[in-house]
Amino acid sequence: MKIEYTKEWCMRMARLEDDADHPGEIGAGVVARDAKTAPVEATSEANVVFGRFVQLMRRKQGVTLEKLAEEADVEIAELVEIEDDSRHKPEPRTVYQLANHFNVPSTKLMQLAGLSAPKNTHLFDAGIRFAARSESMQTLNETERAALEAFVSVLSDRS
């Protein structure tokens, strides 16, 4: 079956939707009634878990941020924010792309990223445990030590 829409029809209907100040939700059916239909209020709370998860998955795959951005088809600037800024709120598309790339359910990753409300506290609790256990205890390697010392000396420079 072939459906033909004219460009004009699509544009008019899209404009109508915009004029109606429609929030964008069009979900139908019991299957659609999962956590991703319940957006969370904007929050400034830090979200350590999502960034830590992305970083560890990337390191597990042994790829750079640049390579991950390329493979998952996401913006490298946003990946940097996700890993380094625990208050960064990621774009839904980025989370969706990362979920596909890491082969994990996008609904759960959306919850982890703070973009949708979790159905229960199980995922949140597991995320906190994950963040606590994944904190690196590895001593610094030579490169990291040199970089840290160089940075400390800049910080200490009173001139």
Add this chain to the structure above:
Amino acid sequence: MIVDSLSRCKHETQKAKPLIYIDYLENAPWNRKELDCDQARITGVGQLLIRAAIELSINEGFAGRIGLHSLPQADSFYAKTCGMTDLGVDSSKEGLKYFETTPEQSKAFIAKGESL
């Protein structure tokens, strides 16, 4: 979107006539304004999908009759934007509201984009 063609109308004037029932419909997260996207990438996706369901209904000989259970956040979209009839809460579907279109309503929906 997932549809089935074995369901029957509940609307009083269309009672037991065949329709296309939309079992599942959703758009991508980046097209949803309420998910705090800076800007939805594409608007009007829902109406394109509803139009597709109507065309399928016509193609199947169901005269454009379609039905669906709307999520609470989408009730106004189906009632106002799509002009469907609200047939009330369906307790067998987790309390979601059931909406249907008559052939006339489907025609009116398509005409909305043609007559402006």
